[in-house]
Amino acid sequence: xxxxxxxxxxxxxxxxxxxxxxxxxxxxxxxxxxxxxxxxxxxxxxxxxxxxxxxxxxxxxxxxxxxxxxxxxxxxxxxxxxxxxxxxxxxxxxxxxxxxxxxxxxxxxxxxxxxxxxxxxxxxxxxxxxxxxxxxxxxxxxxxxxxxxxxxxxxxxxxxxxxxxxxxxxxxxxxxxxxxxxxxxxxxxxxxxxxxxxxxxxxxxxxxxxxxxxxxxxxxxxxxxxxxxxxxxxxxxxxxxxxxxxxxxxxxx
Numbered sequence: 001x002x003x004x005x006x007x008x009x010x011x012x013x014x015x016x017x018x019x020x021x022x023x024x025x026x027x028x029x030x031x032x033x034x035x036x037x038x039x040x041x042x043x044x045x046x047x048x049x050x051x052x053x054x055x056x057x058x059x060x061x062x063x064x065x066x067x068x069x070x071x072x073x074x075x076x077x078x079x080x081x082x083x084x085x086x087x088x089x090x091x092x093x094x095x096x097x098x099x100x101x102x103x104x105x106x107x108x109x110x111x112x113x114x115x116x117x118x119x120x121x122x123x124x125x126x127x128x129x130x131x132x133x134x135x136x137x138x139x140x141x142x143x144x145x146x147x148x149x150x151x152x153x154x155x156x157x158x159x160x161x162x163x164x165x166x167x168x169x170x171x172x173x174x175x176x177x178x179x180x181x182x183x184x185x186x187x188x189x190x191x192x193x194x195x196x197x198x199x200x201x202x203x204x205x206x207x208x209x210x211x212x213x214x215x216x217x218x219x220x221x222x223x224x225x226x227x228x229x230x231x232x233x234x235x236x237x238x239x240x241x242x243x244x245x246x247x248x249x250x251x252x253x
Contacts, residue, residue: 005150006048006070008204010077013050017212018179021219022236023054025178026106026133028223029238030058033131039101044089044122045108049074052082055104064094090118099127105134109164110152119168126243132170134239136161138177142235144190146204161237170241176226177234181218186235 013019035041039059043051046063048070055061062083065071071084085094089112103122112118119132126132137147137155147155156164158175165172179186206212225231226238 006067006073009050010048010070010073012204012206013048015212016206017216017219019050021216022106022135023051024220025223025226026051026104026135027054027057029226029240030055030102030104030133032227033102035059035101040099040127041102041104042095042100042125044093044103044105045111046070046074046084049077049082049084051104051106052078056082059101062095062100090114090121093121093125095125098125099130100125101127101130103130103132105132107135107137109134110136110154110156111150113153115153116164116167119164119170123168123170123243128243128245130242131173132239132241134161134165134241135178136237136239138235138237142186142190144193146193156237158237161239165239165241169244171244173240173242174230175237175239176230177236178222178226178231178238179219179235180222180225180231180233182215183233183235 009019035058041055041059041061043055043061043063046052046065047067049063052061052063052074062085063074064085064087065074066086066088068086071086074082075084087094089108103126105122109115109118122132137152139157140155143152143155154160158177162172162175165175207215222231
């Protein structure tokens with residue numbers, strides 16, 4: 001990822017409505033998994049550490065991050081509480097020989113050229129009954145200057161994400177869009193960026209307090225909808241998968 005993007009993330013991820021609401025949604029989804037009391041959790045691509053404390057509410061957390069600066073920021077931010085290791089997807093992944101009850105990969109897969117190979121490698125770190133929870137940006141037609149700034153390789157559709165997961169030998173439990181309510185706002189922001197190229201991408205800075213709280217509440221409310229059904233549209237995609245050799249899984253995507 002662009003080094004400037006890591007610094008921007010470090011400065012905004014604690015307060016920005018998008019990061020904060022996504023953390024709450026992910027924590028809510030994870031809470032439904034029924035993880036063991038002493039669950040081992042791995043965040044694959046932890047960035048500057050914004051999700052680590054949230055994940056620690058569900059188990060013992062370790063993490064992999066490629067960027068040295070991001071690793072350092074994450075360690076400083078979390079007081080060295082977590083086992084953070086440098087690595088690179090798909091060929092230099094630490095924790096070989098260990099397994100995890102949950103692997104989280106939040107906004108990471110789109111940065112990786114070899115996405116299927118990376119999923120295969122991470123599949124090898126899943127415990128037999130473990131799950132992987134993945135989020136990625138949705139819709140290639142929403143490609144914008146912000147994707148370029150973040151060094152994204154692609155945006156996914158539900159079908160292209162399902163295909164990558166299946167090609168990696170993972171069994172899909174669910175695939176859902178999310179950030180549905182704010183999709184029209186995101187579309188307008190993309191249109192603005194295309195009409196006025198060359199500027200900073202819309203929506204990256206923390207907005208005024210009232211606006212920030214309002215957008216947070218709107219986005220966060222989707223966690224209850226996800227309890228009941230997969231959302232038909234949204235700015236992002238969420239996938240829950242298991243190892244392909246787990247016969248207990250029934251796909252519902």
